[in-house]
Amino acid sequence: MPATLAKAPAAPRDFAACSGCSLCLLVCPMWRRHHDPRLTPEGMAKALQCGATAADLADPVETCSLCGACDPVCPERIDLSGMVMELRHQLAGALPPPGLPPMERPALFAELQARMQHEERPAGPSQVSLRSDTVFLPGPALRADPAFLERTVALLNLPVFADDGDDIALALELGADIPQTRLQSFVDSLRGHSIVAADGLLLRQLRRWLPGSKRMGLGAALCSRAAVRSNLAATDLYVIEPRACHADYERMVIYYNNLQIEIGCSLSLDLQRIAIPASAPGLRHRLGLAAADDDTQARWILRGRTPERIVVEDLADIAAFRRITDIPVVHLAELGGDPTMIRKTARAFN
Amino acid sequence: MLKIPLVEPGTVGPCPVASDALQGIKRQQTNPARWNGAGWPAFVATLRAGGVELAEGSVACGVYATDAGGTAYGLPHGVVIARNAGQVSFLLKTAQTHRVPVTVRGGGLTTEGESVAFGGVLLDMIGMSRVVSIDAAGLTVRTEAGIFWHSLAEELRRENLDYLSAPLNMTSSVGGTLGVGGIDVNSARLGCSADQAISLQVVTPSGEIVECSDSENGELFQRVILGYGQFGIITEATLRIRPYTPLRMYYYYYSSLRVAIEDLQILDRNDASDYSGILTIMDCAVNLLVAFDSDEREAAFHAHWKSRLRGYGETGFALCMAGHYALRPWKFREALYLLQRKREVFPEFRRAEYMRDKKMYDRTVVFSRAVWKHWGSKQMVIPDLATPADKFIEAVERGNAVCRKYFTHYTLYCVGIKLRPEHLPHYEMSCIPPGAEGWAYGCEFEPMIEGGIYSRDHFQSFKNAIYDIGVDMGASYYRFGGMMKGYIRRVFGDALVDRHLAMKRKADPAMILNRDVIF
Numbered sequence: 001m002p003a004t005l006a007k008a009p010a011a012p013r014d015f016a017a018c019s020g021c022s023l024c025l026l027v028c029p030m031w032r033r034h035h036d037p038r039l040t041p042e043g044m045a046k047a048l049q050c051g052a053t054a055a056d057l058a059d060p061v062e063t064c065s066l067c068g069a070c071d072p073v074c075p076e077r078i079d080l081s082g083m084v085m086e087l088r089h090q091l092a093g094a095l096p097p098p099g100l101p102p103m104e105r106p107a108l109f110a111e112l113q114a115r116m117q118h119e120e121r122p123a124g125p126s127q128v129s130l131r132s133d134t135v136f137l138p139g140p141a142l143r144a145d146p147a148f149l150e151r152t153v154a155l156l157n158l159p160v161f162a163d164d165g166d167d168i169a170l171a172l173e174l175g176a177d178i179p180q181t182r183l184q185s186f187v188d189s190l191r192g193h194s195i196v197a198a199d200g201l202l203l204r205q206l207r208r209w210l211p212g213s214k215r216m217g218l219g220a221a222l223c224s225r226a227a228v229r230s231n232l233a234a235t236d237l238y239v240i241e242p243r244a245c246h247a248d249y250e251r252m253v254i255y256y257n258n259l260q261i262e263i264g265c266s267l268s269l270d271l272q273r274i275a276i277p278a279s280a281p282g283l284r285h286r287l288g289l290a291a292a293d294d295d296t297q298a299r300w301i302l303r304g305r306t307p308e309r310i311v312v313e314d315l316a317d318i319a320a321f322r323r324i325t326d327i328p329v330v331h332l333a334e335l336g337g338d339p340t341m342i343r344k345t346a347r348a349f350n
Numbered sequence: 351m352l353k354i355p356l357v358e359p360g361t362v363g364p365c366p367v368a369s370d371a372l373q374g375i376k377r378q379q380t381n382p383a384r385w386n387g388a389g390w391p392a393f394v395a396t397l398r399a400g401g402v403e404l405a406e407g408s409v410a411c412g413v414y415a416t417d418a419g420g421t422a423y424g425l426p427h428g429v430v431i432a433r434n435a436g437q438v439s440f441l442l443k444t445a446q447t448h449r450v451p452v453t454v455r456g457g458g459l460t461t462e463g464e465s466v467a468f469g470g471v472l473l474d475m476i477g478m479s480r481v482v483s484i485d486a487a488g489l490t491v492r493t494e495a496g497i498f499w500h501s502l503a504e505e506l507r508r509e510n511l512d513y514l515s516a517p518l519n520m521t522s523s524v525g526g527t528l529g530v531g532g533i534d535v536n537s538a539r540l541g542c543s544a545d546q547a548i549s550l551q552v553v554t555p556s557g558e559i560v561e562c563s564d565s566e567n568g569e570l571f572q573r574v575i576l577g578y579g580q581f582g583i584i585t586e587a588t589l590r591i592r593p594y595t596p597l598r599m600y601y602y603y604y605s606s607l608r609v610a611i612e613d614l615q616i617l618d619r620n621d622a623s624d625y626s627g628i629l630t631i632m633d634c635a636v637n638l639l640v641a642f643d644s645d646e647r648e649a650a651f652h653a654h655w656k657s658r659l660r661g662y663g664e665t666g667f668a669l670c671m672a673g674h675y676a677l678r679p680w681k682f683r684e685a686l687y688l689l690q691r692k693r694e695v696f697p698e699f700r701r702a703e704y705m706r707d708k709k710m711y712d713r714t715v716v717f718s719r720a721v722w723k724h725w726g727s728k729q730m731v732i733p734d735l736a737t738p739a740d741k742f743i744e745a746v747e748r749g750n751a752v753c754r755k756y757f758t759h760y761t762l763y764c765v766g767i768k769l770r771p772e773h774l775p776h777y778e779m780s781c782i783p784p785g786a787e788g789w790a791y792g793c794e795f796e797p798m799i800e801g802g803i804y805s806r807d808h809f810q811s812f813k814n815a816i817y818d819i820g821v822d823m824g825a826s827y828y829r830f831g832g833m834m835k836g837y838i839r840r841v842f843g844d845a846l847v848d849r850h851l852a853m854k855r856k857a858d859p860a861m862i863l864n865r866d867v868i869f
Contacts, residue, residue: 019728022521026500035477043413050412075722257703271504271712273703304508
């Protein structure tokens with residue numbers, strides 16, 4: 001596995017350490033779209049320093065896409081995404097103001113809680129016999145497309161872990177409570193395994209829950225396969241999935257730097273070497289309460305660039321680009337179509 | 351009974367830091383009095399009726415409670431995010447009518463409270479952050495003035511272009527920089543950032559939207575450039591730009607400030623490099639950086655100038671230092687600090703993702719991230735001195751002695767600024783010292799706070815001690831506004847200050863714009 005052992009991150013600091021340098025604004029998709037400092041990590045941190053509550057910050061907290069771009073640029077090492085996730089958690093658990101009816105919550109919250117409380121989760125697949133085996137957590141988007149999942153699994157040559165923590169990933173997104181028993185069983189089942197996860201937010205948390213474990217995003221894992229990598233071209237625009245990249249930034253920035261040197265393709269990185277999200281859906285969008293109507297990010301990635309093909313790590317980015325360009329857009333998994341190459345490299349990953 | 355003279359708003363009162371003020375008491379400086387809020391509700395009602403969104407309340411205003419300096423604190427009554435020149439114009443017209451102070455903020459990177467509002471409205475210009483147009487053939491860009499220099503660089507780079515010079519800080523705003531100067535490590539060759547402005551769209555304190563340049567409304571242009579925000583709000587700017595090039599960087603190390611500055615000035619006088627500047631760890635390790643945009647310029651430097659520099663390479667300097675401290679074992683703590691600093695800071699300037707074929711890409715990102723990571727903190731105190739070339743060594747050495755007296759660890763940052771004779775009117779009452787010809791030189795004296803706790807009086811005494819050197823030497827300062835404005839008359843003299851005050855009164859009858867920054 002090309003991933004080196006990722007060390008546990010240095011203890012992050014909280015909002016009180018924000019010095020107002022504004023470096024996080026430069027990489028924030030909310031800033032690019034709204035140009036309103038209140039809708040930025042710095043705006044939230046400064047407001048919290050002034051005594052703001054989660055309810056005061058509901059708008060920016062729900063607008064944030066949790067892309068994690070702000071985390072690696074913060075010179076004070078503030079866990080800014082963690083701050084937003086904590087605020088979401090507080091919002092989700094907030095009691096309604098006295099005299100007002102209970103706040104409306106999407107039914108999704110209740111369903112999720114019920115699932116996590118009561119659902120029996122399958123154990124890992126039978127072929128995962130050793131704790132040292134690498135396992136794949138595909139997440140709901142890939143599971144929804146069985147043919148695509150099959151192709152991805154063939155390329156990775158990894159067993160799909162039956163419990164891929166999709167409920168936990170959703171709870172992280174929503175700020176919902178995760179029952180301790182559910183979390184413990186999930187983390188215990190992964191202990192000792194190397195992990196490839198499609199969900200960048202889950203990957204971020206796994207870094208904290210399983211310090212010292214080997215983890216990798218789906219994009220980087222696929223791109224490490226010769227069958228895929230050999231089909232990348234210098235004329236490609238390679239679009240990085242930002243959450244997984246920023247969750248393990250110090251390692252991934254070197255990884256992508258080497259990829260660029262090797263292939264010569266352009267990457268969806270800004271001048272600070274931060275992955276520009278191709279879309280930046282807030283909470284309402286992710287809950288399906290708002291339509292994806294904003295192309296700001298995808299247009300910004302393409303500005304001044306004329307690639308012959310766009311290669312994306314994240315399935316969701318295909319739609320974001322197809323809305324605004326005729327340039328062919330493909331997922332990494334679609335590059336590794338040569339079965340000979342797949343067989344040839346089948347064991348290379350482990 | 352203590353008699354406190356009444357001071358009319360918008361005028362400079364008795365100097366609170368003058369040597370004869372508060373006899374027997376350490377000179378101190380305080381925040382200005384908070385505006386009393388008279389007429390605020392009517393002002394707000396007029397603004398809102400005109401469609402201007404104004405946020406009030408502690409959360410909205412608290413975000414702007416201080417600036418990068420972190421020693422001046424104040425709260426506005428309300429905040430407006432700038433959206434377009436028309437909105438800014440309406441705001442200023444209404445503020446004139448209701449006599450409500452308007453404090454303008456860009457990146458908020460002032461250190462003396464210049465962008466902190468002590469009541470009234472805070473106008474946050476970073477809401478106007480769009481690039482209007484890029485003329486790649488004519489090498490100019492038109493941009494809204496609230497944009498961060500880094501955001502401008504991001505846009506320009508998509509066309510393989512770059513700005514000419516900007517502060518080594520990604521979150522300085524274009525408008526704020528043009529208002530005070532803007533120094534880069536290429537300023538010895540290209541001048542300050544403000545010199546790159548071709549024309550501006552300005553909203554005057556009375557709310558007129560005016561396009562100005564050296565040839566059109568020249569007097570306004572001269573006053574707004576380097577004008578510390580007294581004569582108008584820059585809403586758009588047309589700037590010179592250039593094709594992007596990565597650069598090749600060299601570092602030379604000295605143990606003598608004097609020798610390093612002499613070498614810096616040799617390079618500048620002879621146009622021997624594209625970039626030059628000095629960054630130190632106290633006065634123990636003095637780093638002269640030299641960089642080039644092209645192979646030709648680099649080759650010329652190697653052929654003609656490299657051998658004349660008296661600095662060491664990294665290995666040679668390490669050996670030199672080892673010998674120095676071996677003979678002075680009682681200074682082992684200082685040696686340890688130098689080693690620790692080297693280990694922390696040097697890798698930042700060599701990160702693999704910014705280096706290719708031994709060239710540095712995106713130098714501002716490299717420098718700015720390093721600056722914030724290793725020099726930044728919630729409090730930043732950076733007094734400076736700007737002098738003509740011939741007085742610079744003395745100014746730095748005297749300032750260095752002050753730093754040693756007040757702080758255990760500190761950094762000096764020295765850079766030259768090429769002056770443009772045709773811009774002399776721009777330089778009046780600015781950071782460019784009177785009497786400088788050819789080049790001016792600036793030095794920032796930055797103590798390393800490093801989690802230490804110092805009183806505001808300690809900081810202020812330190813700043814006063816540095817600024818007193820400037821008064822004594824006839825120098826100027828980059829940061830003479832806000833908490834340091836007591837030095838303005840001492841440095842520039844009554845005649846010049848009174849002339850500018852008269853112009854200010856005429857342009858800003860209610861004295862609402864950036865009150866207490868200069869006047």
